[in-house]
Amino acid sequence: MAALLARAHELDAAPSRGIVLPDGRNAFLVRVHGRITAFVNRCPHQRVPLNVPEGEFLEARGELIQCGMHGALFLPESGECVFGPCQGRSLEPVAISVDAEGNVYLASE
Numbered sequence: 001m002a003a004l005l006a007r008a009h010e011l012d013a014a015p016s017r018g019i020v021l022p023d024g025r026n027a028f029l030v031r032v033h034g035r036i037t038a039f040v041n042r043c044p045h046q047r048v049p050l051n052v053p054e055g056e057f058l059e060a061r062g063e064l065i066q067c068g069m070h071g072a073l074f075l076p077e078s079g080e081c082v083f084g085p086c087q088g089r090s091l092e093p094v095a096i097s098v099d100a101e102g103n104v105y106l107a108s109e
């Protein structure tokens, strides 16, 4: 059975949130323009969590994922870094599925 990660309405108040995957890795969900995607919470630059020191995963306009350490910006669709010291590298995506009730599951293999 697929693991339930979150419910879409939990992204109503804030469009991103940290989660813990069933294997114990820290990850996060973002919702940008209505689309939810998920990535492992590790910047490809120095392999630290992205949401330091402010606890946020998105830049102020809510369009791009941002690493708080040195300001790298990532596309929410693919995790590709488009600005900053790790430009051209990518966040590690987490495959998810969202059902009609808004339940966000870890996609099964």
Ligand code: FES
Pocket: 043, 044, 045, 046, 047, 048, 067, 068, 069, 070, 071, 072, 084, 085, 086
């Ligand atoms: S650790 Fe993320 S940009 Fe440097």
